[in-house]
Amino acid sequence: MIDELVYMLTDPLMQRALIAALLVGLTAPIVGTYLVQRRLSLLGDGIGHVALTGVALGWLVGAAMGLVPQDVLAIPGAVIAAVVGSVAIEIVRSRGRTSGDVALALLFYGGIAGGVLLIGIAGGTQSNLMAYLFGSISTVTGADLVLTVILGVVILAVGLGLRAALFTVSQDEEFAIASGLPVRFLNIAVAVVAALTVTVAMRVVGLLLVSALMIVPVAVAQLVTRSFSRTMLLAAIVGVTVCVTGLSITYWHNWSPGATIVVLAIVVYAVVATVAPAIARGRRRHHHDPHPDIPDDVRVRPESTSVQGAPAAERKGGDDPCSA
Amino acid sequence: MISARGVCVRLGASDILHGVDLTVTDGEVVALLGANGSGKSTLVRSLVGVLPLAAGSVELLGSPLGPSVDWERVGYVPQRVSAQSGVPSTAREVVSSGLLHGRRLRLPRGWRTRTDEALELVGLRDRAQDSTSELSGGQQQRVLIARALVRRPDVMILDEPVAGVDQPSQEAFAATMRRLVSQGLTVLVVLHELGELAPLVTRAVVLRHGQVVHDGAPPAASPGTTTRRTSTSTPTTTTRATTRAPPSTSPTPG
Numbered sequence: 271m272i273d274e275l276v277y278m279l280t281d282p283l284m285q286r287a288l289i290a291a292l293l294v295g296l297t298a299p300i301v302g303t304y305l306v307q308r309r310l311s312l313l314g315d316g317i318g319h320v321a322l323t324g325v326a327l328g329w330l331v332g333a334a335m336g337l338v339p340q341d342v343l344a345i346p347g348a349v350i351a352a353v354v355g356s357v358a359i360e361i362v363r364s365r366g367r368t369s370g371d372v373a374l375a376l377l378f379y380g381g382i383a384g385g386v387l388l389i390g391i392a393g394g395t396q397s398n399l400m401a402y403l404f405g406s407i408s409t410v411t412g413a414d415l416v417l418t419v420i421l422g423v424v425i426l427a428v429g430l431g432l433r434a435a436l437f438t439v440s441q442d443e444e445f446a447i448a449s450g451l452p453v454r455f456l457n458i459a460v461a462v463v464a465a466l467t468v469t470v471a472m473r474v475v476g477l478l479l480v481s482a483l484m485i486v487p488v489a490v491a492q493l494v495t496r497s498f499s500r501t502m503l504l505a506a507i508v509g510v511t512v513c514v515t516g517l518s519i520t521y522w523h524n525w526s527p528g529a530t531i532v533v534l535a536i537v538v539y540a541v542v543a544t545v546a547p548a549i550a551r552g553r554r555r556h557h558h559d560p561h562p563d564i565p566d567d568v569r570v571r572p573e574s575t576s577v578q579g580a581p582a583a584e585r586k587g588g589d590d591p592c593s594a
Numbered sequence: 595m596i597s598a599r600g601v602c603v604r605l606g607a608s609d610i611l612h613g614v615d616l617t618v619t620d621g622e623v624v625a626l627l628g629a630n631g632s633g634k635s636t637l638v639r640s641l642v643g644v645l646p647l648a649a650g651s652v653e654l655l656g657s658p659l660g661p662s663v664d665w666e667r668v669g670y671v672p673q674r675v676s677a678q679s680g681v682p683s684t685a686r687e688v689v690s691s692g693l694l695h696g697r698r699l700r701l702p703r704g705w706r707t708r709t710d711e712a713l714e715l716v717g718l719r720d721r722a723q724d725s726t727s728e729l730s731g732g733q734q735q736r737v738l739i740a741r742a743l744v745r746r747p748d749v750m751i752l753d754e755p756v757a758g759v760d761q762p763s764q765e766a767f768a769a770t771m772r773r774l775v776s777q778g779l780t781v782l783v784v785l786h787e788l789g790e791l792a793p794l795v796t797r798a799v800v801l802r803h804g805q806v807v808h809d810g811a812p813p814a815a816s817p818g819t820t821t822r823r824t825s826t827s828t829p830t831t832t833t834r835a836t837t838r839a840p841p842s843t844s845p846t847p848g
Contacts, residue, residue, distance in 0.1 A: 307681040435699040438691035441683060444672050445741070448642035448751075450665030450696025488681065496725035498683040 278521050286415050287407045287517055291531075293422040294471045294483060295513030299491075299505035300429045301467045302484030304460050307440040307498070313461075314481035316359060316374040317352045317468045319381030322477055324351025325402045326388035333392045340394070344402070345417065348472060352465035355381070360461040364454065405476035405528035407517065414473060421470045428463045436460060437498055474513065475528035483509060486535040493539075493546045508538060595620055595749045595780045596641060600650035603633075603640050610636045611804045613650070618749070623781040623794045625812060628801035634784045635673060637801065638753050641782075642670050655749065665695040669742030671752040674735050685729065685737045686722040689713055692741035712744035713737075717766045732763025739767065749780040757786060764790050788812060 278284050305313050328347020332340045355377060362373040389399055401409070410418075429436070439446040439456045446453050464484075471480045491504035516531030523530075596618040603611040611633045618624050626634050639645045641652055643659050652659045655667055669692075690709045693701055702708075713719045716736040718729075726734055735755060742750060756764045768790035775781060775794050788795055792812065800808035 303681055309680050311680070432699060434691065434701045435694055437683075437687065438694050441688065441691060442672070444639070444644050445670060445691070445738075446694075447644050448665075448668070448670035448672070449692070449694060450643075450661060450663060451694060451699070452696070492682060496682050496684055496723070496728075498681050498687050501681050 278518065283408065284521060286410045286412070288514060290407060290410050290415060290418050291474055291513040291517045292510060293418055294474045295510035296506050297422050297425040297429070298467050298471050298483040299487035299509035300502055301425060301464050302488045303502040303505055304436055304440050305464060305484060306488045311485050312374055312481065313356070313359065313464055314468055314484045316377040317356050317465050318477035318480045319378045320355030321348040321352040321468055321472060322385035322399065322402060323381050323388060324348040325399065326385040326392060327351060329394055330388050330392035345414070345469065349466070349469045352468050353462055356461035356465040357458055360457050364457060402472060403476050403478050404526060405472070405474055405479070407474050407527045410473055418470050418473070421466045425463050425466050425470070428459055432456070432459065475531055479528050479532045482532040482535060486539055487512070490539045490542050493542050508535070512538060595655060596782060597653040598641060598650065601637065601640060601647055601652065602649040603636050603645055604648040609804065611640070614806055616799060616806070618780060618782050620780055621778055623775055623796045625788060625791070625795045625798045626782060626784045626801065627798055627813070632801040633804040634801055635753050638751050638782065638784055642668070642751060661696055666745055667748040669745060669747030669750040671738050671742045671750070671755055673753040674731065674738060682725040682727060684723050685713060685718060685726055686710070688726055688737050689740045689744050692744040695745065708744055712740040715743055715770055716740045730760060732759040735759050736763055736766065739770070752781070752783040754784050754786065756789060
């Protein structure tokens with residue numbers, strides 16, 4: 271077993287793949303936390319679909335310029351398309367003309383159709399797109415890795431460095447505006463970082479499953495946390511764990527890495543969702559009252575002794591018979 | 595502190611405000627009253643730049659609305675929205691976001707102490723680490739007030755701070771405001787009825803159909819001059835104000 275692990279870790283192909291998986295597992299949930307907070311869980315999916323058009327567009331340009339291999343521009347194409355697409359979604363959302371929902375739907379369909387159409391024009395086949403749709407971490411080259419690391423650093427710098435400001439604007443946009451924060455800049459920063467995350471994660475899990483890595487770890491974390499910072503931290507831990515574990519599994523089993531990672535994340539969610547309520551019951555500090563903590567507004571008339579001060583006294587002493 | 599001239603706001607095809615003038619000077623406590631749909635919330639939201647002006651101008655602290663405003667001195671409390679954000683956040687995290695403003699995108703040193711002080715002011719110090727979803731509506735509202743207070747503002751703009759808020763939270767809020775106003779805070783507050791705040795209010799502005807119909811003494815002192823809705827609420831306002839005027843015991847919140 272140990273030998274097998276050492277063998278895996280010394281395999282240069284696997285080393286590159288593991289570093290990429292680690293970065294994706296770390297960055298995707300951090301960005302995903304902001305997306306979940308602003309109720310844009312499906313934004314990653316929308317961007318992923320647009321990135322497919324970018325892949326095909328890069329391919330088309332590469333073919334036209336006679337570059338070898340033809341897909342050398344696929345990733346830059348994906349980066350550009352994803353950034354343009356995400357900024358477009360943000361502008362549509364902030365104008366409020368079309369609901370974010372419809373804007374996303376347009377991107378989903380337009381992105382996939384555009385990708386398939388363009389790859390055909392470029393002389394490729396739909397199977398060329400498969401590597402991008404479902405990931406191809408085993409083909410990560412040294413150059414790919416460098417790009418992944420650079421983008422990962424940018425994502426972390428923005429996602430962590432501007433955390434307080436991004437939290438504020440995601441939590442209550444109206445208050446952020448009334449505080450004079452550069453709300454438009456911050457919104458676009460989230461959108462661009464989400465786009466970069468999608469293109470980084472594309473190699474590992476594929477465009478169709480990118481969003482799962484941004485959202486599922488956050489969903490897991492939310493089950494057990496009460497604070498934003500803890501949610502982000504725990505989501506990143508879950509993300510890194512499932513990415514590295516999932517990838518390692520596929521070293522021994524010939525399974526799709528992307529699908530393995532995502533299924534693993536969902537299994538973690540299912541386990542935590544089952545176990546968390548029991549744990550929460552066990553470690554609750556004070557008595558557990560499922561009702562929100564609302565003092566009684568209804569003043570019950572004291573039965574015989576209707577003294578002026580009675581309601582207040584009653585409210586103080588008797589609002590929870592169980593704790594008496 | 596606040597100066598609005600000829601403010602017009604258009605939402606979609608309808609004119610919500612036409613030509614509203616409003617001035618709030620240093621140390622005043624101005625109540626903005628009016629029926630539902632009279633444009634109160636629209637007015638305060640346009641005063642802080644959330645809604646664009648179709649015409650007119652707004653100055654906050656002597657600067658035209660925009661990046662030149664000293665946002666650090668303005669505390670805004672929006673109307674509470676019941677929808678929770680997607681990710682849990684603690685009262686402390688929400689309040690700490692009030693420390694950011696146009697010229698500060700990162701939390702300052704000592705943010706935790708300042709945040710806890712603000713929570714102390716609204717009587718929620720012991721709930722700092724609780725998720726806001728575990729708090730009652732009134733307590734959530736107090737968290738939003740603490741978020742505005744944490745930057746130690748010179749002027750506060752509050753939108754219906756006591757609407758749908760439980761009685762202990764209302765009393766705690768009134769006590770907090772009494773203390774801050776005595777220290778010189780300027781306040782513009784949207785209210786449905788004066789309620790607990792009646793003794794503090796120095797001037798009332800009444801909106802009706804997007805226009806100012808009364809600007810002067812609070813309704814208690816000038817009965818019958820305002821709209822039907824406010825004049826019907828006047829007796830309750832006065833009785834509540836007189837019966838509750840001498841609250842010698844400071845209410846213990848929470």
